[in-house]
Amino acid sequence: MTSHRVKRARIDDLAIQTFNLTKNFDGLVAVDGIELNIRKGELFALLGPNGAGKTTTINILCCLLKPSKGTAQIMGYDILKQPFKIKEIIGVAPQETAISEHLNTKENMSLIGRIHGVNSPELKGRSQQLLETMGLVGRAKDQVRKFSGGMKRRLNIMMALIHNPEVLFLDEPTLGLDPQARRAIWEYITQLKGEKTILLTTHYMDEADFLADRIGVMDEGKIIALGSSQELKAGMREKNTMIVSAQNLTPKVIEEMRSRYAEVSITGDTMLITDSKLDFREIVDRLQSSGATVRSAHIKEPTLEDVFLNLTGKELRE
Amino acid sequence: MRVWELCKRNLRETYRDPLGMGFLLGFPLVFMLLFGAIFSGDTVSSLPVGVIDEDNTPLSQAFVNEALSEVPAFEISTYDDADTALRDLKFGELDAYIVIPAGFGQQVSRSWQGEKADITLQMTYDESELIISEQLISIINAVARAFARIEIPLTIDATPIHIETEITYVDFIGPGIIIFGLLILIPTSARTVVRDKEKGMLSRLLTTPTRPVDFILGYSLYLVVIAIAQIIIFMVAACLLGMDIVGNFWLAFLIFFLAGLCSIGVGMVVASLSKTEQQAEPLCWLISMPLAMLSGCWFSIEMMPQYLRGLAYAFPYAHAIDASRGILVRGVGMEAVSNDFLFLIGWAVIIFTIGIILFQRSMRS
Numbered sequence: 001m002t003s004h005r006v007k008r009a010r011i012d013d014l015a016i017q018t019f020n021l022t023k024n025f026d027g028l029v030a031v032d033g034i035e036l037n038i039r040k041g042e043l044f045a046l047l048g049p050n051g052a053g054k055t056t057t058i059n060i061l062c063c064l065l066k067p068s069k070g071t072a073q074i075m076g077y078d079i080l081k082q083p084f085k086i087k088e089i090i091g092v093a094p095q096e097t098a099i100s101e102h103l104n105t106k107e108n109m110s111l112i113g114r115i116h117g118v119n120s121p122e123l124k125g126r127s128q129q130l131l132e133t134m135g136l137v138g139r140a141k142d143q144v145r146k147f148s149g150g151m152k153r154r155l156n157i158m159m160a161l162i163h164n165p166e167v168l169f170l171d172e173p174t175l176g177l178d179p180q181a182r183r184a185i186w187e188y189i190t191q192l193k194g195e196k197t198i199l200l201t202t203h204y205m206d207e208a209d210f211l212a213d214r215i216g217v218m219d220e221g222k223i224i225a226l227g228s229s230q231e232l233k234a235g236m237r238e239k240n241t242m243i244v245s246a247q248n249l250t251p252k253v254i255e256e257m258r259s260r261y262a263e264v265s266i267t268g269d270t271m272l273i274t275d276s277k278l279d280f281r282e283i284v285d286r287l288q289s290s291g292a293t294v295r296s297a298h299i300k301e302p303t304l305e306d307v308f309l310n311l312t313g314k315e316l317r318e
Numbered sequence: 319m320r321v322w323e324l325c326k327r328n329l330r331e332t333y334r335d336p337l338g339m340g341f342l343l344g345f346p347l348v349f350m351l352l353f354g355a356i357f358s359g360d361t362v363s364s365l366p367v368g369v370i371d372e373d374n375t376p377l378s379q380a381f382v383n384e385a386l387s388e389v390p391a392f393e394i395s396t397y398d399d400a401d402t403a404l405r406d407l408k409f410g411e412l413d414a415y416i417v418i419p420a421g422f423g424q425q426v427s428r429s430w431q432g433e434k435a436d437i438t439l440q441m442t443y444d445e446s447e448l449i450i451s452e453q454l455i456s457i458i459n460a461v462a463r464a465f466a467r468i469e470i471p472l473t474i475d476a477t478p479i480h481i482e483t484e485i486t487y488v489d490f491i492g493p494g495i496i497i498f499g500l501l502i503l504i505p506t507s508a509r510t511v512v513r514d515k516e517k518g519m520l521s522r523l524l525t526t527p528t529r530p531v532d533f534i535l536g537y538s539l540y541l542v543v544i545a546i547a548q549i550i551i552f553m554v555a556a557c558l559l560g561m562d563i564v565g566n567f568w569l570a571f572l573i574f575f576l577a578g579l580c581s582i583g584v585g586m587v588v589a590s591l592s593k594t595e596q597q598a599e600p601l602c603w604l605i606s607m608p609l610a611m612l613s614g615c616w617f618s619i620e621m622m623p624q625y626l627r628g629l630a631y632a633f634p635y636a637h638a639i640d641a642s643r644g645i646l647v648r649g650v651g652m653e654a655v656s657n658d659f660l661f662l663i664g665w666a667v668i669i670f671t672i673g674i675i676l677f678q679r680s681m682r683s
Contacts, residue, residue: 062525092525098518102334114323115526
């Protein structure tokens with residue numbers, strides 16, 4: 001009885017659930033049997049290179065595409081059986097900034113708002129609030145065709161938020177933006193954390209690292225790793241790298257290091273030592289006692305890039 | 319509500335884009351003026367036509383003197399017998415001659431009294447002159463019908479017969495050209511939807527609770543506004559070019575409107591079937607151009623083989639041309655065009671239903 005209750009509470013806690021979600025395009029498998037459980041209020045990032053199947057996954061969850069196999073639930077509604085229920089409670093910022101070019105900022109928001117049946121006073125209040133948080137107050141009545149890429153991206157997100165959706169889908173929210181504009185958007189997204197369930201796709205590892213509570217690493221239609229940024233990196237601990245910058249490295253000590261550790265490489269005065277277990281002090285002592293002058297030494301923190309490289313044997317960015 | 323929001327958005331997109339607006343409204347104007355310039359004026363030089371009046375009643379004389387002689391394109395000369403006329407035709411001095419058979423006047427007066435009448439004219443023409451013979455038949459047909467349907471008091475002798483209209487080639491070709499203009503609404507409609515499809519706007523709207531029927535009606539409502547503006551421009555331009563409106567302006571407008579609606583529907587169907595503008599555009603022209611030819615936008619379809627005419631009447635445009643020509647040129651009323659009218663309405667309903675079904679199917683591939 002108790003265990004049953006616990007189980008139910010857990011399911012109620014989920015905003016997005018996928019069951020063997022699969023999509024084929026003419027024999028090509030774009031999404032390959034994905035099983036995801038995203039909790040309410042969680043910011044989940046799908047990280048992967050272009051063509052990994054991230055956008056296809058989002059499009060299926062937004063009821064734009066029908067899965068070839070499997071199904072998914074958004075807030076308990078089935079994507080195949082209740083698509084219009086789902087469309088009422090989700091907000092989507094698509095990858096291509098789909099906005100009406102000759103409409104102004106407010107009109108673009110009001111178009112989506114009114115389609116969702118938001119009434120006038122509510123619409124007015126919410127657009128004002130969004131204009132303020134997203135920093136577009138001064139451009140409220142300007143036609144958006146003259147906007148910069150960053151402003152269009154911001155409006156793209158505002159349009160996804162105007163009807164106060166429960167679940168937010170952000171497909172590559174900072175694609176093609178300069179670092180400053182990306183930072184600004186990251187800050188806005190951070191403000192939304194906890195309030196809404198957010199599923200975000202990105203091929204920028206720093207974006208996933210900075211924003212996400214949990215990350216699903218996606219490649220060739222499959223989720224190949226799942227966890228928080230820390231958890232994913234922790235999985236890399238069995239392969240640590242230490243970078244030592246030292247002078248007077250003798251062939252003898254280099255030979256000694258090579259016999260002790262799995263991988264040792266030297267470029268100029270820099271020595272890279274890689275092994276499953278590295279003792280920082282021991283290495284420094286050994287080098288110093290051989291007469292070398294150690295100028296600096298540190299253990300390299302693994303990045304998500306390393307995680308991806310380790311999992312797939314290829315670089316995240318093409 | 320959603321329909322109106324979508325329509326409003328499309329209207330704003332149009333009137334804030336001078337280039338797009340210019341294309342939608344300027345194009346019909348330029349188009350009409352061009353056709354007007356081609357078909358009006360003296361480009362059609364006077365056609366020498368002989369007349370043999372075998373009926374020889376005041377009515378048949380009136381037909382010759384008041385109706386046929388009033389056609390600017392005709393140069394009428396009277397003959398006493400067909401043999402002389404035939405000789406002149408063979409020598410090229412006539413393009414055609416008409417024999418008004420005995421009993422013509424009697425039949426016309428029966429027609430005027432609302433009785434069933436069998437009015438025939440015999441025409442002999444040089445069939446090697448294709449364009450001329452085509453025009454001749456159309457004009458004589460139109461003149462005779464206009465003449466026979468005019469309502470005048472019963473005492474014919476006392477009342478001078480006044481032909482209310484001069485049938486010119488513009489009168490004949492005008493409705494066809496307007497319908498051709500409305501056929502071009504097919505690519506215009508498809509383009510409007512497919513552009514949004516390509517830019518991702520449609521995908522975004524599809525993640526909202528908007529239903530397929532909302533989409534089709536939202537876009538169509540906007541296009542209806544465009545169609546109405548275009549029809550007004552067409553009709554005003556045609557009148558300025560010399561097209562006379564004998565019948566009810568609004569009835570003709572309604573016929574044009576229904577033809578426009580059918581074009582919008584076809585455009586929606588094409589838009590549902592295509593993913594990009596590059597797909598939609600050629601498909602639209604592949605539909606609208608043969609339809610224009612088949613439906614008789616530029617020439618009468620009476621000359622076409624039976625099976626082609628049957629095909630033409632399967633589409634709404636030949637019906638719309640017949641009906642609008644009847645109203646504008648001959649002044650007929652609703653009772654004469656009710657079949658065409660119902661066909662147009664039925665066709666519009668069916669094509670929109672198909673559009674909505676296809677759109678629904680393409681919504682989630």
